[in-house]
Amino acid sequence: KETIDRILQKYNHHLLPTFKELQKIKSSKKSNAETEGQLPTEDLDIVFFKDYVYLLLEPKIKKAIKDDEQNRKRKIEEAKKTGALFECQCCFDAECLLDEVFMCASDHMFC
Numbered sequence: 001k002e003t004i005d006r007i008l009q010k011y012n013h014h015l016l017p018t019f020k021e022l023q024k025i026k027s028s029k030k031s032n033a034e035t036e037g038q039l040p041t042e043d044l045d046i047v048f049f050k051d052y053v054y055l056l057l058e059p060k061i062k063k064a065i066k067d068d069e070q071n072r073k074r075k076i077e078e079a080k081k082t083g084a085l086f087e088c089q090c091c092f093d094a095e096c097l098l099d100e101v102f103m104c105a106s107d108h109m110f111c
Helices: 002-010 015-024 046-082
Strands: none
Touching (some): 015 046
16 A cells, blocks of 8 residues: 555556556555456546546557558558659648548648
8 A cells, every 4th residue: 555655646646657657566465356447436536537448448549559550651652652642731741641631722732
C-alpha cells in the first residue's frame, strides 16, 4: 500500500503512469482472479475511467495505429506507381492520397 501511495503521489494520482510503473515492480502477492478487471461503478471519476479504459485497450490501440501507418505507406507506394498522389496546397505535402484530400469551392486541394 505504501508503495502504491508513493507512486500515485509521484504521478499526481494519474492512473496510467502509476499502473505502468507498478507493472515494472515485481509483486510477491498473487492477484485475486475474481476481482481482476472489475471496476467499482459507484462514484466513478470520469478521468479515472477514461484512463482505465485506455489502459485496457492500449495494446489494441497501438496495434491499430501501427496497422494504419503501414496501410498508409502501402497506399502511398501504390499511388506513386500510378501517379495518384496529390500535393496539399496549404502545407505542400507532396504525398497526399485522394482519400485524405478535401477541396474548397475554388477547387484547391487540402490535406
